[in-house]
Amino acid sequence: MKKIGFLSFGHWTPSPQSQARSAADVLLQSIDLAVAAEELGADGAYFRVHHFARQLASPFPLLAAVGAKTSRIEIGTAVIDMRYENPMYMIEDAGAADLIARGRLQLGISRGSPEQVIDGWRYFGYQPGEGETDADMGRRHAEIFLDMLRGQGFAQPNPRPMFPNPPGLLRLEPLSEGLRERIWWGAGSNATAVWAAKLGMNLQSSTLKSDETGEAFHVQQAAQIRAYRAAWKEAGHTREPRVSVSRSIFALVDDRDRAYFGNGQEEDQIGFIDERTRAIFGRGYAADPEKLIEQLKTDEAIAEADTLLLTVPNQLGVAYNAHVIESILTHVAPAMGWR
Numbered sequence: 122m123k124k125i126g127f128l129s130f131g132h133w134t135p136s137p138q139s140q141a142r143s144a145a146d147v148l149l150q151s152i153d154l155a156v157a158a159e160e161l162g163a164d165g166a167y168f169r170v171h172h173f174a175r176q177l178a179s180p181f182p183l184l185a186a187v188g189a190k191t192s193r194i195e196i197g198t199a200v201i202d203m204r205y206e207n208p209m210y211m212i213e214d215a216g217a218a219d220l221i222a223r224g225r226l227q228l229g230i231s232r233g234s235p236e237q238v239i240d241g242w243r244y245f246g247y248q249p250g251e252g253e254t255d256a257d258m259g260r261r262h263a264e265i266f267l268d269m270l271r272g273q274g275f276a277q278p279n280p281r282p283m284f285p286n287p288p289g290l291l292r293l294e295p296l297s298e299g300l301r302e303r304i305w306w307g308a309g310s311n312a313t314a315v316w317a318a319k320l321g322m323n324l325q326s327s328t329l330k331s332d333e334t335g336e337a338f339h340v341q342q343a344a345q346i347r348a349y350r351a352a353w354k355e356a357g358h359t360r361e362p363r364v365s366v367s368r369s370i371f372a373l374v375d376d377r378d379r380a381y382f383g384n385g386q387e388e389d390q391i392g393f394i395d396e397r398t399r400a401i402f403g404r405g406y407a408a409d410p411e412k413l414i415e416q417l418k419t420d421e422a423i424a425e426a427d428t429l430l431l432t433v434p435n436q437l438g439v440a441y442n443a444h445v446i447e448s449i450l451t452h453v454a455p456a457m458g459w460r
Contacts, residue, residue, distance in 0.1 A: 123459035126165020127158055127446055128199050128367050128430040131177030140438030144175075148183055150439050155187045157443040159194040162450055165227065167197045167430055172205055172245075173237040181214040188222025195227045199325050199367065199430060200307035202233030203259040204242040208266035212293045219297035226300060229325045230266070231307030232259035235394055260316070263306070267320060269293055270301040302360060309400075311345045318352035323363040326422065328403035328432070329394070338389045338403035342366060342422035365428035368420075369405035372413055372448040377441065381434070382407040410452040417457060429459070 129151060133141040141147045155166035166187055168177050177183065180198050187196045196218075201211075219226035232255075238244070242255065249258040274290030306317035306324060310331040314324055326342050334341055346364050353362045371382040387404040394400045406416055423429060431449060433442045454460040 123426070123454075123457075124164035124195070124365075124428040125446075125450065125454060125459060126163055126167055126195065126197075126428065126430050127154070127433045127442070128167045128169065129154065129177070129433050129435045129442075130169040130171070132436050133175050134436065139436040140441075141436045147177060147435065148186075150435065151177070151183055152186050152190055153439045154433070154435070154442055155194060155196065156190055157439060158446055159191045161443065161447050163194065163446055165195040165197060165428070165430065166191075167199045167227075167229070170198055170201045171236065172202070172241050181218050184218040184226065185221045188218060188225060191222075191225075193225075195225050196222055197227035197229055197305070199229040199305070199327065199365070200231040200233070201229065202236070202242075203230050203262040203266070204233050204247060204255050205245045206230075206262055206266070208262045208269060209293060211266055212269045213295065215300060216293075216295040216297040219300050219303075220295055224297065224299055226297070227303050227305060227323075228300070229305040229307055230263055231309075231325075232256045232263075232313075234309075234329075264320070267301065267304065267322070270296075270304070272296045272298070305363070305365070308345065308349070309394075311348050314345050314349040315352040318349045318362065319356050321356070321358050323365075324349045325365050325367075326426075327367045328369070328405075329400055332391060332399045332401040338401045339420045339422045341401065342403070343425045346422060346425040363428060364426045365430055366422050366426040367430040367432055368403070368423065369407075369432045370413070370417070370449060370453070371405075371407040371445060372410045372452050373408060374410065374448050374452060377444075378407075378448070381437070410448075410456075414453055414456045417453070 131147045133143055133147045135142050141150055158166055168180055170180050172178050184196050215228055249255055272292050274292045276291045278286045278291050304322050306322040308314035308317055317324055373379050373383050389404050390402040392400055406413055
């Protein structure tokens, strides 16, 4: 069995070919797609966060709205770039969104990826400390966030407050109990996956990671997941961790699918996410259901994960993306043993 959700990057463009031509279109359609996915029996609605781009950027209003409009589906991010985040304020936002959703928030965070502007986090008022890289800063923000989620008081109360205080030091409110166990780290390397395991975070692994061995993407990703699970066990955590992978997967069941995605076989790609880091980008899948099932059976990382996030082409509109999700749930998931 496997949880299956969708992951939207929330693109919009004024192009007449796009069904999402404005930020309002993307936000409202994201809510509608989450509602449709829940009705279809999907397990998760996840959203990517990018700054300085025509994409989704402020996740918590959207997550709260999705939480209020749905009742069962998990809602989450994949991922929030912690280089841009005030972890204290994020505690309040995340707590409120999780309470509105009644404990369904699955919050994916990370150090982020290359952005649209140079050092964009500087415009948000953040700067690495002495001897610290921007990645170090993102992980430091994450550690503060995780520590605050424990709910321990730390702030000295005012002796003459506007409203009565509970006894002792004060914590940030609202705090949502249990959210600490629903924090995920988007790991781009084996080392950061191991780091996340030691801190007790779940693992999100996408279609991009550091090319550490030269092997096929899914083989490297499966090795990353196994290293993560070994580190989790060594750390002595008492609960079972969760692991997600994301993929572009399209079952070609009608003429629309074949027109959009039936133009050839995809392969892994090699590139550089910065001047020093060689990365491997995982292939997508698009084929008739029978062929697609055989292809997916060879993907070692999907087999290792308990959660699969389907990246959706959000600019093609809610109806088509609901069709994409339904096709996987109907024609692929049962044959793969995911349902």
